[in-house]
Amino acid sequence: MGGREATMVLMDENGKRCDGRTVDEPRRIMIKAGGLKNADGSAYIEFGDNKILVGVFGPRDVHPKHMSNTDTGILRVRYHMEPFSVGERKNPAPSRREIEISKVIKEALEPAVMLDKFPRTAVDVFIEVLQADGGTRCAALTAASVALADAGIPMRDMVAAIAAGKVADTVILDVNNEEDQAGQADMPIGYMPNLEKITLLQLDGVLTPEEYKKCVQVGVDGCKLVYELQKKALNDKYFGNSGD
Numbered sequence: 001m002g003g004r005e006a007t008m009v010l011m012d013e014n015g016k017r018c019d020g021r022t023v024d025e026p027r028r029i030m031i032k033a034g035g036l037k038n039a040d041g042s043a044y045i046e047f048g049d050n051k052i053l054v055g056v057f058g059p060r061d062v063h064p065k066h067m068s069n070t071d072t073g074i075l076r077v078r079y080h081m082e083p084f085s086v087g088e089r090k091n092p093a094p095s096r097r098e099i100e101i102s103k104v105i106k107e108a109l110e111p112a113v114m115l116d117k118f119p120r121t122a123v124d125v126f127i128e129v130l131q132a133d134g135g136t137r138c139a140a141l142t143a144a145s146v147a148l149a150d151a152g153i154p155m156r157d158m159v160a161a162i163a164a165g166k167v168a169d170t171v172i173l174d175v176n177n178e179e180d181q182a183g184q185a186d187m188p189i190g191y192m193p194n195l196e197k198i199t200l201l202q203l204d205g206v207l208t209p210e211e212y213k214k215c216v217q218v219g220v221d222g223c224k225l226v227y228e229l230q231k232k233a234l235n236d237k238y239f240g241n242s243g244d
């Protein structure tokens, strides 16, 4: 954020964005529930050019034991980017960014997962970013919710996520990598549509109070679209002919 490529045209005179989308048009989203034989639950998502795989394991014994809680289960999340997932090879060691995103996703999922039903256990969520193109935390959070549901973990709701933002002084839905790098603001939002609760809200950039409210509204409406695709992915696996 902050106009590193300020000369780039992010919106043309017809209101079309750099990838041809309109202001409130999300990228193509495809979600598949299941797919990993050795995981208790899994999901794969393509969110524009982001490609992310999630495996869920548990509830299972906690190692090391002192991390367990006698009153509740614990959720552990590891967000990891493959070295080849970005243009410039990423060091395979966990970066500060990956540690932060793991924490953010964990805290965004916790209100949705009924961990109190599994005291002394852990549910582990492994997120592998195979290809990144802006908005990986939202895509990963969306897929992780589906993978948790696929694992049969009792949930209050699923968390759907997408980013709102601002480019060329205009509020937009679903910020891609160019818009993230050269735009004015990026606001990832995670939302539980049934409970009408936001579980993730970050903001990188500067917005007026009116733009802030508009971004939240646009983001929440976008999450509702994503939610339909999450439900479709689970329906396709459990009631459709996907063959998993």
Ligand code: CDP
Residues within 6 Å of the ligand: 086, 087, 088, 090, 097, 132, 133, 134, 135, 136, 137, 138, 177, 180
């Ligand atoms: O992915 P997300 O937007 O949630 O997080 P970010 O930290 O704002 O990163 C934005 C984008 O920068 C990522 O989605 C990647 O496409 C890109 N990136 C990169 O090219 N190299 C990295 N080491 C990290 C991120």
